[in-house]
Amino acid sequence: MFNSTGFFQQVIAILAKDLRTEWRTREIFTFMFVFTVLVIVIFNFAIGADPETMRKVAPGILWVALLFATVLGLQRTAQLESEEDCFQGMLLALRDRSVVLIAKVLVNMCYLLVVTLCALPLFSIWFRIDVASHLGPICLVLTLGMAGLSLVGTLFSTISINTRTRGLLLPLLFLPLSVPLTISAVYATTDLLQGKRLADISDYLTLMSVYDIVFLVLSLLVFDSVVEE
Amino acid sequence: MTVRHGQIKAPTAHKIGWYMLQATVTYIVMTAALWCVFIYVPTEKAQGIVQRIFYFHVSSAITMFVAFFIVCVASIIYLWKQAQWWDNVALSAAEIGVVYCTLVLITGPIWARPIWGVWWTWDPTLTLTLVLWLIYVAYLMLRADASDAKRTRFAAVLGIIGFADIFLIRWSVVKWRTLHPKPVVVQEGGTTGLPPSMMVTFCLAMAACLLLFFFLLRERASLAQRRYELETLRDEIENELVR
Numbered sequence: 001m002f003n004s005t006g007f008f009q010q011v012i013a014i015l016a017k018d019l020r021t022e023w024r025t026r027e028i029f030t031f032m033f034v035f036t037v038l039v040i041v042i043f044n045f046a047i048g049a050d051p052e053t054m055r056k057v058a059p060g061i062l063w064v065a066l067l068f069a070t071v072l073g074l075q076r077t078a079q080l081e082s083e084e085d086c087f088q089g090m091l092l093a094l095r096d097r098s099v100v101l102i103a104k105v106l107v108n109m110c111y112l113l114v115v116t117l118c119a120l121p122l123f124s125i126w127f128r129i130d131v132a133s134h135l136g137p138i139c140l141v142l143t144l145g146m147a148g149l150s151l152v153g154t155l156f157s158t159i160s161i162n163t164r165t166r167g168l169l170l171p172l173l174f175l176p177l178s179v180p181l182t183i184s185a186v187y188a189t190t191d192l193l194q195g196k197r198l199a200d201i202s203d204y205l206t207l208m209s210v211y212d213i214v215f216l217v218l219s220l221l222v223f224d225s226v227v228e229e
Numbered sequence: 230m231t232v233r234h235g236q237i238k239a240p241t242a243h244k245i246g247w248y249m250l251q252a253t254v255t256y257i258v259m260t261a262a263l264w265c266v267f268i269y270v271p272t273e274k275a276q277g278i279v280q281r282i283f284y285f286h287v288s289s290a291i292t293m294f295v296a297f298f299i300v301c302v303a304s305i306i307y308l309w310k311q312a313q314w315w316d317n318v319a320l321s322a323a324e325i326g327v328v329y330c331t332l333v334l335i336t337g338p339i340w341a342r343p344i345w346g347v348w349w350t351w352d353p354t355l356t357l358t359l360v361l362w363l364i365y366v367a368y369l370m371l372r373a374d375a376s377d378a379k380r381t382r383f384a385a386v387l388g389i390i391g392f393a394d395i396f397l398i399r400w401s402v403v404k405w406r407t408l409h410p411k412p413v414v415v416q417e418g419g420t421t422g423l424p425p426s427m428m429v430t431f432c433l434a435m436a437a438c439l440l441l442f443f444f445l446l447r448e449r450a451s452l453a454q455r456r457y458e459l460e461t462l463r464d465e466i467e468n469e470l471v472r
Binding site: 156184187203228 | 363370371379390393394398401402404
Protein backbone atom coordinates (compact mmCIF):
# COMPACT_ATOMS: atom_id res chain seq x y z
CA MET A 1 0.00 0.00 0.00
CA PHE A 2 2.76 2.37 0.96
CA ASN A 3 5.08 2.76 -2.01
CA SER A 4 7.39 5.60 -1.07
CA THR A 5 8.56 6.78 -4.51
CA GLY A 6 5.02 6.67 -5.87
CA PHE A 7 3.76 8.39 -2.76
CA PHE A 8 6.08 11.38 -3.04
CA GLN A 9 5.63 11.62 -6.81
CA GLN A 10 1.89 11.83 -6.34
CA VAL A 11 2.18 14.39 -3.54
CA ILE A 12 4.46 16.53 -5.67
CA ALA A 13 2.14 16.22 -8.67
CA ILE A 14 -0.83 17.55 -6.69
CA LEU A 15 1.32 20.22 -5.07
CA ALA A 16 2.58 21.36 -8.47
CA LYS A 17 -0.93 21.41 -9.89
CA ASP A 18 -2.26 23.58 -7.07
CA LEU A 19 0.69 25.95 -7.08
CA ARG A 20 0.45 26.32 -10.86
CA THR A 21 -3.24 27.20 -10.62
CA GLU A 22 -2.46 29.66 -7.88
CA TRP A 23 0.43 31.17 -9.84
CA ARG A 24 -1.91 31.86 -12.76
CA THR A 25 -4.68 33.49 -10.75
CA ARG A 26 -2.81 34.66 -7.60
CA GLU A 27 -6.30 34.79 -6.15
CA ILE A 28 -5.81 33.17 -2.75
CA PHE A 29 -2.46 34.82 -2.11
CA THR A 30 -3.71 38.32 -2.90
CA PHE A 31 -6.79 37.81 -0.81
CA MET A 32 -4.97 36.43 2.22
CA PHE A 33 -2.22 39.01 2.05
CA VAL A 34 -4.51 42.01 1.80
CA PHE A 35 -6.68 40.57 4.54
CA THR A 36 -3.71 40.05 6.90
CA VAL A 37 -2.55 43.60 6.31
CA LEU A 38 -6.06 44.87 6.88
CA VAL A 39 -6.42 43.07 10.22
CA ILE A 40 -3.08 44.46 11.40
CA VAL A 41 -4.16 47.98 10.42
CA ILE A 42 -7.56 47.64 12.11
CA PHE A 43 -5.90 46.43 15.31
CA ASN A 44 -3.72 49.52 15.23
CA PHE A 45 -6.82 51.66 15.42
CA ALA A 46 -8.39 49.48 18.10
CA ILE A 47 -5.39 49.55 20.39
CA GLY A 48 -4.44 53.19 20.06
CA ALA A 49 -1.26 54.98 19.19
CA ASP A 50 0.81 54.29 22.30
CA PRO A 51 4.01 52.72 20.89
CA GLU A 52 4.85 50.82 24.10
CA THR A 53 1.45 49.06 24.25
CA MET A 54 1.60 48.35 20.55
CA ARG A 55 4.98 46.71 20.82
CA LYS A 56 3.74 44.55 23.69
CA VAL A 57 0.68 43.22 21.86
CA ALA A 58 2.29 43.07 18.40
CA PRO A 59 2.99 39.28 18.29
CA GLY A 60 -0.58 38.61 19.36
CA ILE A 61 -1.90 40.83 16.60
CA LEU A 62 0.32 39.14 14.02
CA TRP A 63 -0.97 35.69 14.98
CA VAL A 64 -4.60 36.75 15.14
CA ALA A 65 -4.28 38.25 11.66
CA LEU A 66 -2.66 35.04 10.39
CA LEU A 67 -5.33 32.85 12.04
CA PHE A 68 -8.15 34.81 10.40
CA ALA A 69 -6.36 34.79 7.07
CA THR A 70 -5.91 31.02 7.43
CA VAL A 71 -9.62 30.49 7.93
CA LEU A 72 -10.47 32.48 4.81
CA GLY A 73 -7.71 30.96 2.69
CA LEU A 74 -8.65 27.42 3.68
CA GLN A 75 -12.26 28.07 2.85
CA ARG A 76 -11.26 29.18 -0.62
CA THR A 77 -8.93 26.22 -1.32
CA ALA A 78 -11.59 23.77 -0.20
CA GLN A 79 -14.18 25.57 -2.32
CA LEU A 80 -11.99 25.43 -5.44
CA GLU A 81 -11.67 21.67 -5.09
CA SER A 82 -15.35 21.09 -4.46
CA GLU A 83 -16.32 22.90 -7.67
CA GLU A 84 -17.06 20.48 -10.51
CA ASP A 85 -16.30 17.61 -8.10
CA CYS A 86 -12.54 18.06 -8.55
CA PHE A 87 -11.92 16.57 -5.15
CA GLN A 88 -13.86 13.40 -5.98
CA GLY A 89 -11.92 13.06 -9.21
CA MET A 90 -8.64 13.32 -7.37
CA LEU A 91 -9.73 10.72 -4.83
CA LEU A 92 -10.79 8.35 -7.59
CA ALA A 93 -7.47 8.72 -9.38
CA LEU A 94 -5.41 7.80 -6.34
CA ARG A 95 -5.41 4.57 -4.42
CA ASP A 96 -3.84 6.03 -1.29
CA ARG A 97 -5.93 8.88 0.03
CA SER A 98 -3.35 10.12 2.50
CA VAL A 99 -1.55 11.49 -0.60
CA VAL A 100 -4.35 14.01 -1.03
CA LEU A 101 -4.26 15.01 2.63
CA ILE A 102 -0.48 15.50 2.71
CA ALA A 103 -0.46 17.42 -0.58
CA LYS A 104 -3.28 19.70 0.55
CA VAL A 105 -1.60 20.37 3.88
CA LEU A 106 1.63 21.28 2.08
CA VAL A 107 -0.20 23.55 -0.35
CA ASN A 108 -1.95 25.41 2.45
CA MET A 109 1.33 25.66 4.33
CA CYS A 110 2.99 27.18 1.26
CA TYR A 111 0.30 29.85 0.95
CA LEU A 112 0.51 30.68 4.64
CA LEU A 113 4.29 30.90 4.73
CA VAL A 114 4.44 33.11 1.64
CA VAL A 115 1.75 35.42 3.04
CA THR A 116 3.53 35.59 6.39
CA LEU A 117 6.90 36.34 4.82
CA CYS A 118 5.34 39.14 2.79
CA ALA A 119 3.52 40.55 5.82
CA LEU A 120 6.53 40.44 8.17
CA PRO A 121 8.37 43.49 6.74
CA LEU A 122 5.22 45.61 7.00
CA PHE A 123 4.64 44.32 10.52
CA SER A 124 8.21 45.17 11.45
CA ILE A 125 7.93 48.72 10.08
CA TRP A 126 4.52 49.55 11.53
CA PHE A 127 5.20 48.25 15.03
CA ARG A 128 8.84 49.40 14.99
CA ILE A 129 10.01 45.92 15.86
CA ASP A 130 13.34 44.55 14.73
CA VAL A 131 12.29 41.25 13.17
CA ALA A 132 15.30 40.90 10.90
CA SER A 133 17.81 40.16 13.67
CA HIS A 134 15.70 37.23 14.96
CA LEU A 135 14.64 36.03 11.53
CA GLY A 136 15.97 32.46 11.82
CA PRO A 137 14.27 31.49 15.11
CA ILE A 138 11.09 33.33 14.14
CA CYS A 139 10.92 31.40 10.87
CA LEU A 140 11.19 28.16 12.86
CA VAL A 141 8.28 29.19 15.10
CA LEU A 142 6.29 30.27 12.05
CA THR A 143 6.93 27.00 10.23
CA LEU A 144 5.91 24.87 13.23
CA GLY A 145 2.83 27.02 13.74
CA MET A 146 1.82 27.02 10.10
CA ALA A 147 2.26 23.25 9.86
CA GLY A 148 -0.18 22.73 12.74
CA LEU A 149 -2.65 25.31 11.45
CA SER A 150 -2.73 23.84 7.97
CA LEU A 151 -3.06 20.27 9.31
CA VAL A 152 -6.09 21.01 11.47
CA GLY A 153 -7.36 23.51 8.93
CA THR A 154 -7.18 21.16 5.95
CA LEU A 155 -9.04 18.41 7.79
CA PHE A 156 -11.79 20.69 9.03
CA SER A 157 -12.16 22.70 5.84
CA THR A 158 -12.79 19.39 4.05
CA ILE A 159 -15.43 18.64 6.67
CA SER A 160 -17.08 22.04 6.74
CA ILE A 161 -17.24 22.43 2.94
CA ASN A 162 -19.40 19.30 2.87
CA THR A 163 -21.99 20.63 5.30
CA ARG A 164 -25.16 22.47 4.48
CA THR A 165 -23.77 25.95 5.15
CA ARG A 166 -20.71 25.33 2.91
CA GLY A 167 -17.79 26.31 5.10
CA LEU A 168 -19.51 28.70 7.47
CA LEU A 169 -18.73 26.34 10.32
CA LEU A 170 -14.96 26.31 9.72
CA PRO A 171 -13.93 29.05 12.17
CA LEU A 172 -16.09 27.53 14.90
CA LEU A 173 -14.43 24.17 14.50
CA PHE A 174 -10.93 25.38 13.74
CA LEU A 175 -10.30 28.20 16.21
CA PRO A 176 -10.97 26.35 19.51
CA LEU A 177 -8.93 23.37 18.38
CA SER A 178 -5.97 25.59 17.51
CA VAL A 179 -5.83 27.18 20.99
CA PRO A 180 -2.69 25.29 22.13
CA LEU A 181 -0.88 26.27 18.97
CA THR A 182 -1.96 29.91 19.20
CA ILE A 183 -0.86 30.23 22.81
CA SER A 184 2.56 28.71 22.26
CA ALA A 185 3.14 30.54 18.97
CA VAL A 186 2.23 33.94 20.42
CA TYR A 187 4.37 33.50 23.53
CA ALA A 188 7.29 32.02 21.61
CA THR A 189 7.22 34.99 19.22
CA THR A 190 6.96 37.47 22.10
CA ASP A 191 9.91 35.89 23.89
CA LEU A 192 12.03 35.87 20.74
CA LEU A 193 11.28 39.54 20.03
CA GLN A 194 12.26 40.39 23.60
CA GLY A 195 15.68 38.98 22.87
CA LYS A 196 15.39 35.48 24.31
CA ARG A 197 17.18 32.63 22.56
CA LEU A 198 15.81 29.45 21.04
CA ALA A 199 16.86 27.40 24.08
CA ASP A 200 14.72 29.59 26.34
CA ILE A 201 11.54 28.84 24.43
CA SER A 202 12.15 25.09 24.02
CA ASP A 203 8.93 24.38 26.01
CA TYR A 204 6.83 26.13 23.41
CA LEU A 205 8.71 24.52 20.55
CA THR A 206 8.15 21.07 22.07
CA LEU A 207 4.46 21.78 22.51
CA MET A 208 4.11 22.92 18.92
CA SER A 209 6.01 19.90 17.58
CA VAL A 210 3.90 17.51 19.67
CA TYR A 211 0.75 19.25 18.45
CA ASP A 212 1.91 18.89 14.83
CA ILE A 213 2.79 15.21 15.23
CA VAL A 214 -0.41 14.32 17.11
CA PHE A 215 -2.56 16.00 14.50
CA LEU A 216 -0.59 14.55 11.59
CA VAL A 217 -1.13 11.02 12.90
CA LEU A 218 -4.79 11.61 13.79
CA SER A 219 -5.54 13.28 10.45
CA LEU A 220 -3.99 10.39 8.54
CA LEU A 221 -6.05 7.93 10.58
CA VAL A 222 -9.41 9.65 10.17
CA PHE A 223 -9.06 11.21 6.71
CA ASP A 224 -10.57 8.15 5.03
CA SER A 225 -13.76 8.52 7.04
CA VAL A 226 -13.98 12.19 6.12
CA VAL A 227 -13.77 11.77 2.36
CA GLU A 228 -15.62 8.45 2.03
CA GLU A 229 -18.83 8.78 0.04
CA MET B 230 -49.45 -2.74 -2.82
CA THR B 231 -48.37 -5.25 -0.24
CA VAL B 232 -46.45 -4.55 2.89
CA ARG B 233 -44.06 -7.33 3.73
CA HIS B 234 -43.70 -7.39 7.46
CA GLY B 235 -40.72 -9.66 7.49
CA GLN B 236 -38.38 -7.02 6.05
CA ILE B 237 -39.19 -4.29 8.51
CA LYS B 238 -37.49 -4.68 11.85
CA ALA B 239 -39.71 -4.07 14.83
CA PRO B 240 -38.64 -1.00 16.81
CA THR B 241 -36.63 -1.62 19.96
CA ALA B 242 -38.99 -1.98 22.90
CA HIS B 243 -38.26 0.36 25.78
CA LYS B 244 -37.08 -1.76 28.68
CA ILE B 245 -39.27 -0.40 31.43
CA GLY B 246 -37.65 -2.44 34.21
CA TRP B 247 -34.19 -0.95 33.75
CA TYR B 248 -35.70 2.49 33.42
CA MET B 249 -37.53 2.22 36.73
CA LEU B 250 -34.49 0.82 38.54
CA GLN B 251 -32.14 3.48 37.22
CA ALA B 252 -34.61 6.28 37.86
CA THR B 253 -35.28 5.16 41.43
CA VAL B 254 -31.61 4.77 42.35
CA THR B 255 -30.73 8.12 40.78
CA TYR B 256 -33.61 9.80 42.61
CA ILE B 257 -32.64 8.37 46.00
CA VAL B 258 -28.94 9.18 45.67
CA MET B 259 -29.63 12.67 44.34
CA THR B 260 -32.00 13.42 47.23
CA ALA B 261 -29.46 12.11 49.73
CA ALA B 262 -26.72 14.20 48.14
CA LEU B 263 -28.86 17.33 48.27
CA TRP B 264 -29.77 16.66 51.91
CA CYS B 265 -26.10 16.21 52.78
CA VAL B 266 -25.00 19.34 50.92
CA PHE B 267 -27.64 21.62 52.41
CA ILE B 268 -28.30 20.16 55.87
CA TYR B 269 -25.87 17.47 57.01
CA VAL B 270 -22.43 18.84 56.16
CA PRO B 271 -21.04 21.60 58.47
CA THR B 272 -20.27 24.98 56.97
CA GLU B 273 -16.61 25.42 56.15
CA LYS B 274 -14.94 27.96 58.45
CA ALA B 275 -12.82 29.99 56.08
CA GLN B 276 -15.07 30.19 53.01
CA GLY B 277 -18.50 30.15 54.60
CA ILE B 278 -21.75 29.04 53.05
CA VAL B 279 -20.58 29.39 49.43
CA GLN B 280 -18.20 26.47 49.86
CA ARG B 281 -21.19 24.13 49.65
CA ILE B 282 -21.31 24.71 45.91
CA PHE B 283 -18.01 22.86 45.65
CA TYR B 284 -19.68 19.46 46.05
CA PHE B 285 -21.66 19.78 42.87
CA HIS B 286 -19.11 21.95 41.06
CA VAL B 287 -16.31 19.40 41.27
CA SER B 288 -18.51 16.39 40.62
CA SER B 289 -20.04 18.08 37.56
CA ALA B 290 -16.54 18.80 36.28
CA ILE B 291 -15.49 15.17 36.69
CA THR B 292 -18.72 13.96 35.05
CA MET B 293 -18.03 16.34 32.17
CA PHE B 294 -14.66 14.71 31.53
CA VAL B 295 -16.27 11.26 31.74
CA ALA B 296 -18.83 12.43 29.17
CA PHE B 297 -16.23 13.73 26.72
CA PHE B 298 -14.18 10.58 27.19
CA ILE B 299 -17.26 8.54 26.28
CA VAL B 300 -17.78 10.73 23.19
CA CYS B 301 -14.24 9.88 22.09
CA VAL B 302 -14.49 6.13 22.74
CA ALA B 303 -17.94 5.86 21.15
CA SER B 304 -16.70 7.80 18.10
CA ILE B 305 -13.74 5.46 17.65
CA ILE B 306 -15.98 2.39 17.91
CA TYR B 307 -18.47 4.00 15.52
CA LEU B 308 -15.84 4.65 12.84
CA TRP B 309 -14.50 1.15 13.30
CA LYS B 310 -17.71 -0.91 13.50
CA GLN B 311 -20.15 1.45 11.72
CA ALA B 312 -22.87 0.54 14.22
CA GLN B 313 -25.54 3.19 14.63
CA TRP B 314 -25.84 2.64 18.38
CA TRP B 315 -22.36 4.01 19.07
CA ASP B 316 -23.13 7.19 17.17
CA ASN B 317 -26.21 7.63 19.36
CA VAL B 318 -24.05 7.18 22.46
CA ALA B 319 -21.53 9.78 21.21
CA LEU B 320 -24.25 12.31 20.42
CA SER B 321 -25.99 11.79 23.77
CA ALA B 322 -22.78 11.96 25.79
CA ALA B 323 -21.79 15.17 23.97
CA GLU B 324 -25.14 16.82 24.63
CA ILE B 325 -25.18 15.92 28.31
CA GLY B 326 -21.47 16.75 28.62
CA VAL B 327 -22.17 20.27 27.33
CA VAL B 328 -24.92 20.62 29.95
CA TYR B 329 -22.53 19.58 32.74
CA CYS B 330 -19.85 21.86 31.31
CA THR B 331 -22.32 24.75 31.40
CA LEU B 332 -23.12 23.89 35.03
CA VAL B 333 -19.42 23.98 35.88
CA LEU B 334 -19.06 27.35 34.16
CA ILE B 335 -22.05 28.72 36.09
CA THR B 336 -21.25 27.34 39.56
CA GLY B 337 -17.56 28.29 39.28
CA PRO B 338 -18.07 32.07 39.06
CA ILE B 339 -20.71 31.97 41.84
CA TRP B 340 -18.02 30.50 44.10
CA ALA B 341 -15.22 32.67 42.72
CA ARG B 342 -16.97 36.02 43.26
CA PRO B 343 -16.89 35.98 47.11
CA ILE B 344 -13.65 33.97 47.41
CA TRP B 345 -11.39 35.42 44.73
CA GLY B 346 -13.28 38.71 44.41
CA VAL B 347 -13.78 38.30 40.66
CA TRP B 348 -16.33 36.43 38.57
CA TRP B 349 -13.80 35.19 36.09
CA THR B 350 -10.06 34.85 35.78
CA TRP B 351 -7.98 33.35 33.00
CA ASP B 352 -6.65 30.56 35.13
CA PRO B 353 -5.68 27.31 33.32
CA THR B 354 -8.53 25.19 34.62
CA LEU B 355 -11.14 27.84 33.83
CA THR B 356 -9.70 28.46 30.40
CA LEU B 357 -9.61 24.74 29.65
CA THR B 358 -13.27 24.36 30.62
CA LEU B 359 -14.28 27.31 28.49
CA VAL B 360 -12.39 26.05 25.43
CA LEU B 361 -13.90 22.59 25.92
CA TRP B 362 -17.35 24.13 26.03
CA LEU B 363 -16.61 25.91 22.73
CA ILE B 364 -15.32 22.72 21.09
CA TYR B 365 -18.31 20.60 22.08
CA VAL B 366 -20.83 23.31 21.21
CA ALA B 367 -19.18 23.33 17.77
CA TYR B 368 -19.58 19.54 17.79
CA LEU B 369 -23.32 19.88 18.33
CA MET B 370 -23.56 22.59 15.67
CA LEU B 371 -21.70 20.37 13.21
CA ARG B 372 -24.21 17.60 13.88
CA ALA B 373 -27.08 19.96 13.28
CA ASP B 374 -25.54 21.33 10.11
CA ALA B 375 -24.17 18.37 8.16
CA SER B 376 -26.32 16.37 5.80
CA ASP B 377 -27.54 13.04 7.10
CA ALA B 378 -25.17 10.69 5.35
CA LYS B 379 -21.99 12.42 6.41
CA ARG B 380 -23.06 13.98 9.68
CA THR B 381 -22.23 11.02 11.85
CA ARG B 382 -18.76 10.44 10.41
CA PHE B 383 -17.80 14.13 10.62
CA ALA B 384 -19.02 14.28 14.19
CA ALA B 385 -17.04 11.16 15.09
CA VAL B 386 -13.87 12.73 13.66
CA LEU B 387 -14.40 15.86 15.74
CA GLY B 388 -15.22 13.75 18.81
CA ILE B 389 -11.86 11.97 18.57
CA ILE B 390 -9.78 15.03 17.70
CA GLY B 391 -11.49 17.20 20.30
CA PHE B 392 -10.62 14.76 23.06
CA ALA B 393 -7.01 14.43 21.93
CA ASP B 394 -6.83 18.22 21.96
CA ILE B 395 -7.85 18.38 25.65
CA PHE B 396 -4.38 17.28 26.76
CA LEU B 397 -2.66 19.78 24.47
CA ILE B 398 -4.93 22.60 25.63
CA ARG B 399 -4.28 21.65 29.24
CA TRP B 400 -0.54 21.65 28.61
CA SER B 401 -0.61 25.03 26.89
CA VAL B 402 -2.85 26.86 29.38
CA VAL B 403 -0.81 25.65 32.36
CA LYS B 404 1.78 28.12 31.08
CA TRP B 405 -0.19 30.76 32.96
CA ARG B 406 -0.06 31.34 36.69
CA THR B 407 -2.39 29.00 38.52
CA LEU B 408 -5.08 30.51 40.74
CA HIS B 409 -7.38 27.52 40.87
CA PRO B 410 -7.41 25.68 44.23
CA LYS B 411 -5.24 22.59 44.22
CA PRO B 412 -7.18 19.32 44.50
CA VAL B 413 -7.97 18.70 48.16
CA VAL B 414 -10.02 15.54 47.79
CA VAL B 415 -7.05 13.24 47.23
CA GLN B 416 -3.68 14.64 48.18
CA GLU B 417 -0.22 13.25 47.62
CA GLY B 418 0.39 10.00 49.44
CA GLY B 419 -3.26 9.04 49.09
CA THR B 420 -4.43 10.81 52.25
CA THR B 421 -7.54 12.96 51.96
CA GLY B 422 -7.56 16.59 52.93
CA LEU B 423 -11.26 16.54 53.69
CA PRO B 424 -12.93 15.75 57.03
CA PRO B 425 -15.10 12.59 56.88
CA SER B 426 -18.47 14.38 56.74
CA MET B 427 -17.33 16.45 53.76
CA MET B 428 -15.82 13.38 52.10
CA VAL B 429 -19.11 11.49 52.42
CA THR B 430 -21.04 14.44 51.01
CA PHE B 431 -18.63 14.80 48.12
CA CYS B 432 -18.79 11.10 47.29
CA LEU B 433 -22.59 11.20 47.35
CA ALA B 434 -22.67 14.26 45.08
CA MET B 435 -20.19 12.56 42.75
CA ALA B 436 -22.32 9.42 42.63
CA ALA B 437 -25.46 11.48 42.08
CA CYS B 438 -23.91 13.36 39.14
CA LEU B 439 -22.61 10.18 37.53
CA LEU B 440 -25.89 8.30 38.05
CA LEU B 441 -27.86 11.18 36.59
CA PHE B 442 -25.44 11.30 33.66
CA PHE B 443 -25.77 7.60 32.87
CA PHE B 444 -29.54 7.72 33.31
CA LEU B 445 -29.82 10.63 30.86
CA LEU B 446 -27.31 8.99 28.52
CA ARG B 447 -29.36 5.81 28.28
CA GLU B 448 -32.60 7.68 27.76
CA ARG B 449 -31.13 10.05 25.17
CA ALA B 450 -29.34 7.29 23.28
CA SER B 451 -32.43 5.10 23.08
CA LEU B 452 -34.45 8.10 21.92
CA ALA B 453 -31.89 8.66 19.16
CA GLN B 454 -32.03 4.97 18.32
CA ARG B 455 -35.81 5.06 17.97
CA ARG B 456 -35.65 8.20 15.87
CA TYR B 457 -33.15 6.46 13.59
CA GLU B 458 -35.39 3.39 13.32
CA LEU B 459 -38.39 5.60 12.57
CA GLU B 460 -36.48 7.29 9.74
CA THR B 461 -35.42 3.93 8.35
CA LEU B 462 -39.02 2.74 8.43
CA ARG B 463 -40.21 5.92 6.74
CA ASP B 464 -37.65 5.47 3.96
CA GLU B 465 -38.70 1.89 3.47
CA ILE B 466 -42.36 2.85 3.22
CA GLU B 467 -41.53 5.58 0.72
CA ASN B 468 -39.56 3.13 -1.40
CA GLU B 469 -42.45 0.72 -1.21
CA LEU B 470 -44.88 3.43 -2.40
CA VAL B 471 -42.64 4.44 -5.30
CA ARG B 472 -42.47 0.83 -6.40
